[in-house]
Amino acid sequence: MPSLQALFLHNNLLYGQISPFHCNSLQYIDFSHNRLYGQIPPSVFKLEQLRALMLSSNDKLTGNISSVICELKFLEILDLSNNGFSGFIPQCLGNFSDGLLVLHLGANNLHGNIPSIYSEENSLRYLNFNGNQLKGVIPPSIINCVNLEFLDLGNNMIDDTFPSFLETLPQLEVVVLRSNKLHGSLKGPTVKDSFSKLQIFDLSNNSLSGPLPTEYFNNFKAMMSVDEDMDYMRTNNLSTSYVYSVTLAWKGLEIEFSQFQIALTTLDLSCNKFTGKIPESLGKLKSLIQLNLSHNSLICYIQPSLGNLTNLESLDLTSNLIAGRIPPQLFNTFENGSYEGNLGLCGFPLQAKCNKGEGKQQPPSNFKKEDSMFEEGFGWKAVAMGYGCGFVFGVSIGYVCI
Template sequence: MNNFQGSIPALFSKGNSLRYFNFNGNQLGGQIPPSIANCKNLEVLDIGNNKIDDTFPVFVETLTQLQVLVLRSNKLHGFLKGATANYSFSKLRIVDMSSNSLSGTLPLDYFSSLEAMIVPDQNIGYIGENMTANTYQYSVHMTWKGWGIDLIAIQTILTIIDFSANKFIGNIPWSIGKLESLKQLNLSHNYLNVFRVSHNQLEGRIPLGKQLDTFDSSSYEGNSELCGFPLKKACNDGERQPITPLKDVSESENGFGWKAVLTGYVCGFVFGVTMGYLVFRIRKPIWFVKMVEEAVLLIKNSTAAPFFQHNMEMSLTRLQPSHNPVKKLKSIPLPDKPCEIFAILARIFILFCLVSSISLIFYTTFFPQTHSLHFPAPKRTAPEPKPEHEFGPTNISHILFGIGGSAATWNDRSRYSSLWWDAKKTRGFVWLDEIPGDKNNSFRISAPPYRLSSPEWTRFKFSSSRSAVRIARIISDSFKLNLPDVRWFVMGDDDTVYFTDNLVSVLAKYDHHRMWYIGGNSESVEQDVMHTYGMAFGGGGFAISYPLAEKLVKILDGCLDRYYYFYGSDERIWACISEIGVPLTREQGFHQFDIRGSAYGLLAAHPVAPLVSLHHLDYVDSLFPYKNQMDSFKSLNRAYQLDPPRILQQTHCHDKNRKWSISIAWGFTVQLYRLLLPAKDLQTPLLTFKTWRSWSAGPFTFNTQPMKSNPCELPVVLCWSRLRKWARVGP
């Protein structure tokens, strides 16, 4: 170990022969230089125990010879990126990313690509021994079963995965079970909630612990030599077994079946009748006996009895007299005292109880019961709590960006994404058709990470733009990542610039539990007529709530085949959402920027709405004079950072003494007219731009006013060059 400080220099040229890179145990900070991807022969990359502050270096997947990757004990954050290229991590044998702040779910495809851990290596050798000079072997510092060790030589049969002490959540991917040659797996000190090691050759007692005790027996099935809780197989080592959790109790366990229920009811009824007989026999309590006797006497002397008898005789006139049931009823002597009634009932039911008991004894003796009616005890499980992320205000972590790009454009357009992307806060990916080249890496370091679109898009029909199908399926690719805490999917192009604070404030107005399709139209009427006013134009970006995305993904592939003749991806998405029945909710802050020329007039009279996005910045003049577009946007962004909601918001006032009219677009420009103008004129954009397709003077989806030919009627234009924030002291 040394004590190097600073950052790792980005000096790795193409075609170098570097095989072993070890800076473990220093004070290096900054980010991991993407130029390491030029080291195509690299076998060991060990920069553990430093102060690297970066996201997972997705570019290392292009190092096809890499066998050892150690990034432990740094300040890595964000989501673990799965494999996106062919043969990614195919030779990786040791990967240690423990003690960082990596979060999200463990990607399924990451573990599926670890081919060296899937197929057991029958030949015992050492990593690095195939070099020209066999006198040098690689070494690495590792944690083995809780102990820090220095491996002076790394055997090829040693396979280790250590993701411990991070912030991973969700399920442990089933693909880990395919790693047959894996010698050590450490996922401890995370927030994982599903564990499965079924169908292996594990043996011995299952360890106990607060988290391990929550897994059921299915997590361990297929391991015949395992024993202990939660398996039924007991261990013979004399250790105490934990108390088995409560479960449903059947008749075979408590003897509480239909026979016991029936016997209880019968005996209870007999007991009640017997007690009634005794009450009237000893005539206590007196008040109860008198009450019953008076009721019986009242019924006996009632006038209803002759009436009932008369009606019965009338309805039975067709019967023979000898068969008249009313006359037979008269011949039956009825007891006059209640105690006699109860005495008769008691005799009848005592006889019934005796017969029933004897029958049950014979039935149980000669017909053993195999299936019984029983009343299972209710399951004693606590109600499943609702996830906390379902409630509370929406923030930037609830948004997953899906940016459509291509390898041909990403190297250049990543400069725009780098202006608004914050790796510590924002989540999402740029979806490309293939791995991009190494140009302009300085921008791509701070831009969103990229992933390759799933290859299914190539099978769909198309009429004019094949890439539109791939970009339309970004919502499906993003949804299937199954990332946690996602409320909104925000789509856009690789040259779309977002103002994320304002985006959050706009989406926070809507209930993310409902289906929402939010975006804006084109500024040019000709574009809206050619496509549709009901569509959110994709360049300006649009947002889809999670419930809508869930339904959209189910029908998307079939829908894309139906609408193969559409030109763009956004029009395909609109058509599919229309089938679900969700209309577009328009927000004026999404800007497609389907305009040519100078956007000054539009931005100087921005509608009263938060600025959410800008697009097509390469097709309009620089926003600020005497600056290129990148510097112009940086100037606008500095004002935005000071007060995000107010950026471009218009304020106007009048100086009646000087007869001036003043319009201010905060953070952008001030217009001073040397005449008094009504508010409606100040709020109407100056026509400094043309339409997108025909380069004409309109029409647009908003009113405009032409530039005056008289210089006295034109405003004096001032542009913001510097802003600062200060605190007011005193009243």
């Protein structure tokens, strides 16, 4: 078939090695979700018209990712995720093509550094290196990816401060940097309307410190209204659609969402070293489905404004230094598992009862409540049972709540 342009064989039970390709007209190859093994045949890198190469979730595809792949100048989608590829990520992948939209190399055995150079005027929208062994820092040249919507560098060994330069990327909707070695404080925005489109912000399991980033919360405009769009997050201007996937901690499990709706709004800052109060401004983020601030050193009371988060399905404030009475607005929504490990907390649903006058709080916020709308529709699987922070710390501190 010398004129064959597309070969879509995904989600079958194909077994064996990938045979060499002799059809130079091929533009789309999708062998994802099969049982293929071995290495990518060199003939793939000679398909000069190739626009999409999707080999994800075969588990046993191995070998290095050859830098020869950067000769595919028309490539728009490269998805080699959930396999056994090893070695270094070719540095040329950051700037070999202005047309590359999707680069997904997550869940492999890759090591070394993240590609350090991203060319100006590139088209990258989805960048996912989650679940490898990458070290070093997050390259500042990512600011050249002005169309970037999705960034997932979680579950690596990146040793860096929070990459505040991401503020300059106007289209960002998902930032996942969980389970790395990030440290230092979040100093707040330096760019007007930074992170205004964010729907998922996950910095959990790092060593970040200082107060919670209230100034960022005030910029999370997309989280301030309930989004009724139940479509899956995807690239929209391709001849073949590509649906985004993400790995998050969800209600105590680490979950891989093979597809997720735009409405999956999540804020996870758990398992860090954040201090200070829970800011009242969190009550503005009405579209939140999940809020996790557990395993930090947060103090004082639970803000009554959290009762405005009527869309919330999962709340985790465990293992902090929070005290006082649990706000009545949260009584009927979350069980005691959301509050455990805060010895100063009292009131229903906890067994500890409040003494008269104990746990006085600020007057309830006057943020207007809004009804929530949420429908199921996530493709997901549990990738790790249980959820822990990987470290334990103790704090003895005196404080005054005003």
